[in-house]
Amino acid sequence: DAGITQSPRHKVTETGTPVTLRCHQTENHRYMYWYRQDPGHGLRLIHYSYGVKDTDKGEVSDGYSVSRSKTEDFLLTLESATSSQTSVYFCAISGGQGYTGELFFGEGSRLTVL
């Protein structure tokens, strides 16, 4: 299994509080991604990174920011959590171009915003 660790795995917070989710990889993969999974929507891309300090927005980036200061860590921050951000968040990694493109996923972080 790919070495991807997400933390925390579960979090309950209140509306308006900041939340940071962490994704740590030991595979030295260049690309990292944050997705959210919601019933009826499947997986939707929030942000991705193509290198240290290189990030870009995905399909549902509003209300989220990311940072990547080291190859192995990709942080997802909700500056002021809202109930609509209650979801399961998945981090994924990929070698990108030159590979067969598959993503390897972490186990997910379940966030509940009350």
Place this chain on the structure above:
Amino acid sequence: GEDVEQSLFLSVREGDSSVINCTYTDSSSTYLYWYKQEPGAGLQLLTYIFSNMDMKQDQRLTVLLNKKDKHLSLRIADTQTGDSAIYFCAELNSNSGYALNFGKGTSLLVTP
């Protein structure tokens, strides 16, 4: 944007074959994927197919690709109760850092 489409539910009897269908959007996708998600877990890659192939077989799994119709299917032979899970079809999106665009997932229920 356009969506990758899948039927939402499929129920089969143990021992039968399961066929999960998907319609993807980007005719230039070089790779197409099938992932499996068990309850409470992340997604696991089952198999993938390169766009210049029509078929790929891997043990009980057969993937068929019809590029003209942008249709992908996954056949699971001799389906077992352990195959009960959500199956996601995905296409490679080279415009978003090689992210994958996923369908909404097909919940497969295998009954004894």
